[in-house]
Amino acid sequence: MRNGYKGLLISLLPAALLGCASTTELTTRYLIDTPVEPAKRVLLVARTPETEVRERWEQTCSPIIDSSKLELIPSHTALPLWYEAGNEHILAWAKAHDVDAILIAELTGLLLAPPQIPPQNFMQSERGMGEDTIGDATWSFFIGRKEKDAAIPSEIHEVEFQLITSEEVTLWNGVASTHEANELEAITTSQCKALKRNLDGLRLLP
Numbered sequence: 666m667r668n669g670y671k672g673l674l675i676s677l678l679p680a681a682l683l684g685c686a687s688t689t690e691l692t693t694r695y696l697i698d699t700p701v702e703p704a705k706r707v708l709l710v711a712r713t714p715e716t717e718v719r720e721r722w723e724q725t726c727s728p729i730i731d732s733s734k735l736e737l738i739p740s741h742t743a744l745p746l747w748y749e750a751g752n753e754h755i756l757a758w759a760k761a762h763d764v765d766a767i768l769i770a771e772l773t774g775l776l777l778a779p780p781q782i783p784p785q786n787f788m789q790s791e792r793g794m795g796e797d798t799i800g801d802a803t804w805s806f807f808i809g810r811k812e813k814d815a816a817i818p819s820e821i822h823e824v825e826f827q828l829i830t831s832e833e834v835t836l837w838n839g840v841a842s843t844h845e846a847n848e849l850e851a852i853t854t855s856q857c858k859a860l861k862r863n864l865d866g867l868r869l870l871p
Contacts, residue, residue, distance in 0.1 A: 688844045691859040695838040696867065703871040704766035704828070704836075708759055710740040713772040718849065722772060725850050726857040730768070730864075734871035738764070759831035766836060766869075770856075771825040822852050826860060828869060837869055 709730065711722040723739040731737040744758055759767055821844055828837040841856040864870045 689841050689855040689859040690844075691839055691841045691856070691863050693837065693839045693863065693867075695835060697834070697836045701836060701869070702765075703868055705734065705871055706736045706738070706763060706765045707870070708738050708740055708743070708755070708764045708767045710755065710767055710769045711772055712769055715772075716741075716745075718772060721849055722770065722853050725853040726770070726860075729854065729857040730861050730870075732871065738762075756831055756833065764831055767827075767829050767831065769827045769829065771827075824852075824856055828864065837864065837867065839863065 707730075709723055709727060711719040711726075713719050713722075720741045723741050727737055727739050740755065743762075744755060755767065758764075821842055824841050824843075826837075826839050826841060827835060829835050839860075841859055843852050843855050861870075
């Protein structure tokens with residue numbers, strides 16, 4: 666029995682290691698100072714020109730964020746070509762379909778080779794995250810702008826998240842840093858679990 670028990674532990678070890686493959690730190694950079702009702706109808710948006718990456722990310726994140734009290738709509742099912750149509754298209758869709766909030770993940774950093782990833786997402790750098798301007802429309806993505814070359818350890822992956830209304834009011838903004846994960850689903854799972862805990866704790870989601 667002892668040998669059998671030892672064998673069972675050995676067989677379970679790879680699964681345990683896989684379960685611990687990703688570690689995410691989520692930092693809140695901005696939170697609206699006016700109390701708001703939890704968003705019950707949310708559009709989940711992966712910001713990336715890569716359709717396959719967008720769908721994989723949203724398909725992996727959706728069941729983690731979703732709950733019985735929340736209606737979560739992955740953008741690739743509702744707006745397959747929204748990236749090409751531009752930001753105004755997704756805002757208009759959200760208004761027309763009574764969406765309470767849009768949860769955006771900026772995935773640009775995940776598509777860059779590790780030596781090219783900026784130490785901070787270029788969205789953050791351009792905005793400056795100043796207290797005087799953070800409450801304004803903050804989800805400008807500066808398409809086509811050249812990022813600065815800067816080295817960052819390859820095992821760290823950063824994704825910036827924003828929760829905004831269809832009127833472009835920023836409710837929450839944060840940055841997730843994931844260590845050790847080496848593939849999209851693992852990174853997504855780790856970051857969306859941290860995101861869910863954070864938004865639930867702030868009562869921005871039901």
